Amino acid sequence: MNVSYRWLSEYIDLSGIEPQKLTEMMTRGGIEIDSVPSRNAGVSNVVVGYVKTREKHPDADKLSVVTVDAGTGEDLQIVCGAPNIAAGQKVPVAKVGAKLPGIEIKKAKLRGVESQGMICSARELGINDKLLPKEQQEGILVLPSETEIGRDILDVLALSDHILELDLTPNRSDCLSMLGVAYEVSALTGRSLRLPDPGQDLYAAADKTSDHISVRITATENCSLYTARYIKGVKVGPSPLWMQNRLIAAGVRPINNIVDITNYVMLEYGQPLHAFDAKKIAEGRIDVRLAKPGEALVTLDDQERKLEPHMLVIADGEKALGLAGVMGGANSEVTEDTTDIVLESAKFDGGTIRRTSRQLGLRSEASARFEKEVDPSRVREALDRAAGLMAKYAEGLVTEGIAEAETASFEPAVVRLSLDRVNGMLGTSLSSLEAETILTRLQFAAVSAGNDVWDVTVPTRRGDMTRDVDLIEEVARLHGYDEIPTTLIEGASTAGSLTKPQAIRRELRTLLTNAGLQEAISYSVTSAQRTGLFPALSGEDVKPIALAMPMSEERSVLRTTILPSLMEAAAYNLTRKNNDIALFEIASVYHSDEEALTRLPQEKPRLALLLAGSRRAAGWNRPAETVDFYDAKGLLETAFRRLGIEARISYEAAQPEGFHPGRTAAIKLETERGAETIGYVGQLHPELQREFDLPDTFAAELSLAPVYEYADNRIEYKPLPRYPAMERDIAVVVDRGVSGGALTAAIEASAGELLESVRVFDVYTGDRVAADKKSVALALVYRHAERTLTDDEVTAAHGNVLARLEQSFAAELRK
Structure with a gap:
């Protein structure tokens, strides 16, 4: 969230609090600010000028000689190369001696004609021209005709400003608006707020909104409140320059007065709005519903979106008009020919908007706010505020009343808070008056319940306040983290230690890495084909668990065994001439016996290792030695010996699918239930080796759960034998x-x-x-x-x- 210091000062008196000081206060109060860049990139002595005449340069086809009134009493002659310069324009003029980013303006002669300054483009003024309308991105910056001649351009374009770049945590969605930040600064400074007039006395039209539009919510679980106003006779054109300046400062590109007003109010209130061309709404009906199977919508970015039944849309009697909370549709877009507007303000379910936005890869300023849940109390206020601005700056006539539908009501949360709990958790000795003062600064209504206990009513704009510990955190940050004294920890303490499974995994990692193996960390997702390679390890009845939104076909299901991942890693290394492979991985596999999950799958810990190539490289005095079955078996025996279960382990010839039928053994563990097969060790099947382009490869995979149960890695010391054997x-x-x-x-x-x-x-x-x-x-x-x-x-x-x-x-x- 980019916050303009000048814009913020309209809601709260910031005199005596410079931008850097405000940044320090907010950061110490828990709202981190990444940087505070100035909008003035080094501009001085640039004023508004009026182009009186424009003539072609006598010796250059692409240059013009213009006469400019810059409010100095004398006209200036300036040579300009911009193709869009014309007589009658108001433009930024850098006089002789002016400074631009990296440039100082001096008297000059261009092809023999004297130039007494420079007419500037937005880029030359240090403005991000990508945020300007397309017609303003090439050539000089043309200012509105009502702009005062001779006025400093820093004031005209609001460049004497600083931008606070807020790095908000997900719980502080209230600060995704100028008013939310103003509430925060008010709480930190104790200064009062000046809130904007939402403009409720707007009615200039004789008819009512209900005469033109009706609203219905069909998807009652996905939308709790939908409101709309009808505005007649609007004139679509540029928005006021002051509004464009604020939008640009916030990183939003101005488009026209209607769209700019909806964006401006969204930034001000944190409530996204959308304007529909009323004539494009069939039958004057709006229905908030879920998309129909196979339905598609061309959004405002001219991309056709294939919709799914879980996606929320705004529709009329015939078609979808927009993706609710994400982006409007091109079929109801406001254009230069639009005269009547239906203005929308709603409370959509955050989870629904988040899922739609992510699935379509379509993230907008609106979706970023809806998915964190907007303040329901501002839905109607923002609607009225925007309607009032459209009446003022688009000459619209606002019809009486609001067309709305509501499926759920919202009440402020009431949280009980005690002073003893505040001081007990913070280690402070705050008085009742100090705690109440902090709550008052936050504009939280606190009603005494006796004995320094309050019932605190939290405004709906702070949806993150649900428990007393949330309020205690607010008290802590407004009291000042630096003011909280150091206190000794009270209560019973428990010495930290590893759990038995954690200790065993650490022991296995140490042992195997000391033996020369390298630990692999591979994807927990694989292809459905890979899950069927080792059915004896995964289980005959295990069903692959498909991902809802896979990255690719090769990463579409959760793995049921680890060995295929190690085989892929081995093949990857071999193609890069790393011929001696010794890998292991300790990770989880995921098993379920259901095609469609109705309960959580089982997460099972496993150990897998894989060996290929040489055990020892050839030397001048010895040949190379390739790995074999007994290298893999020996590593397991060493691990079992270290874990104290060697006596419980036995090996039995086996022929599981995926392994060599004559060079494989089942690993059995003697338990209270009898001998159980916990894994397999052996050579991979020759067909698998050919499929993965592997040489003779030996591998093992075993379940760690029974190992955790029976392992006893305590070291028992015995005296050396005194008698001969x-x-x-x-x-x-x-x-x-x-x-x-x-x-x-x-x-x-x-x-x-x-x-x-x-x-x-x-x-x-x-x-x-x-x-x-x-x-x-x-x-x-x-x-x-x-x-x-x-x-x-x-x-x-x-x-x-x-x-x-x-x-x-x-x-x-x-x-």
Whole structure:
């Protein structure tokens, strides 16, 4: 919101408060101001001149020699190159010695003709000419014919002004108007306001508004109040220069007196208005309704908008006339031929306007205000104010009465506030009188309820005031944040700490990055095709959750697995010659079993990792080593060991869709409910690798929710062993389908408490064993914590092991 200091001073006395000081006061009061630029870009000694004559330059086709009366008593001869210069115009004249932005005007000769000054364009005066009417953007600036000759151009164009650029937070929509800012400054300074006359005594026409127009609200949930006035016999033309100056200062381009008045009142009251050409409204009926299926509207920017049934429109008996609260339609636009006006002022639902504006990519000054909710008490006031200005500056005749429809009433909020709560929350010792004075400055009516408690009636212009803490904040900022003393915190305090899931995620990130992986942060949205790549990870019954407004087809649904995102990242890196990929991501996936959501989807935490390329680059003394299944599995084992659940984890051969059928394992976690599959680790299916242009790629994805439940990452310290261990190695011949994990599990179950560890150190298949057999070599370590073992004890335990292997797997001891 750009606020003109000069315009603001019409509503409140700012004498003694310079723009910079006002900026400091407002910023300290909670309304941040980004900058306070001056409208005068360095202009001096420029006055209004009257072009008496214009003649062609004798030696230049594109130059003119003009005689100008600048109010000095002597005519000035000026050489001008502007194509639109003409006798009889009032123009800005920079006399000799004048200064323009970057220029000082001196006497000069142009092609042999003396020039005693310069006739200026808007751009040369430092004005943003893009905000001027198109005919004023090229050539010199032509002033209204009634402009006084010799008057300083700084006064004529209101350039002796500063613009306060307010950076408003969403809750302070009341300051999206000059009156709202004036209320704010009044509260900060304690000075009284001078509010404009809304112009209720306007009736110059003998007939009534109801004779010409009727209003109905069909979409009762989307519009609570719609009002209209009928104004006859308007003359469309330029608006007064003072009004144009104020609009330009606010960053709004003047168009004509009708449109400018609606914009002026919107800036003044914060209430958007719209003017329709009355003759283009069929049957004199206005209906506020939702758009019909397939309905379209050409808006004032000459763009055809395809409307949807949730969009609110203003319509007559035949067609839509405008997008309510966003932009009017070209089919009811005010033109030079317009004579009768229907002037609209309404209270539309902010959510409806916001959704329409965003979906159409059409944001306007009106929508910016409606979507933050306008003050319902100003709807009729702004309507009357605009009608009065049209009567004055467009010679319109305002018919008696207002055509209106209302579906909801608005009452000011009443909030109970106690002095004890104010002082308790702020740490102050304000008296009852001080608190009441602040509320009075805010123009909040406070009625005593006894014992320093008030029932505070909040004006509807401050819709952000709904609770006592909101009022306490107002007291704090008007009392002055710098005046609030430092006080000790009272009450019970809780030491901050990470939750168990947060601590586990941090531990996993540290462990995996230390292992050489890089963390990826990918989109949570993907394509519907990608969600079907790993059904075992997402779940067979899971339905993709579609976005209402997707960025693209590739980002149209919430992801159900993380691996496709990592595969896209890997493919992106490989095409850029980054051939060694080691990525992981800890993020959420989103599951629902509904096609059309009626309840919130489930958000499930996941860990995924992906490896491709070399584990170790080739060197002069060693070949390159490519990653394999055991790199991915080893990373998971390291993580499970650090989280204290290694003993609960087992792996089982699996063939889930999307993974290689012979190089994949299901990750199982032993829980109180039994062994549960929490994820998969393995090589991607060759077809997927070809689709993504990936080499042999190994990946894993697992659910973190059960890990959170059973993880125990407390470190348990054990003393170093004092007694020696005894090692026994065995090699057994078993069927090829028997896994090493099954053998080690059987050994641990049968060896008893003397067994310290067991591991597989060799697997052999070849000529020395049958084609359907393999030889598995295992190393067993026996130890007792409190004494030295005897050969007999170890032999007995080892005998149990061999018997168990023979019984369970038909294992034969290999000689």
